[in-house]
Amino acid sequence: MSQLISLDKINEVKQWLLSKKKYLSDIPFDLDLIENDVVDSLSFVEYVLLIEEISGREVVVDDTVLDKVRTLDRVQLNYME
Template sequence: MNDAIKPVVDWLLERNPDIEEIPEDLDLIENRLVDSLGFMEFVLLLEDLIGRELQLNQIDVDHFRTLRSLQHHYLKG
């Protein structure tokens, strides 16, 4: 896991205090680490990290499902 994903992991752990570790391939949505109410806040966090706005009509939710997918699509580095 690269350092670029650490703020995402920290954000998820802060909102899910019963979780101690998040495997790279855990489905964040199915396992309710990100719910529908928190999804927009999650997108805003990601936008801050990558330094650009994401077009909501072009977002593929599958890119947000796992830490591995987030790293691959948004946080290469």
């Protein structure tokens, strides 16, 4: 997959997160989304489903999933490339 398409996809995830958290004006790609409550327990399932929809890849929910989706950088590395 080209780097430009990958960037478009991760930016789509970023825009979705920003639409859910109106108080944020930007989300750095290395920001821990869970520790900073950008993704909370109520929105986690919706977040994972969005990643699957945009990437076209299944997100296996196991012991490693939190580390794989914790930052936008990690989402891009694990699901968008």
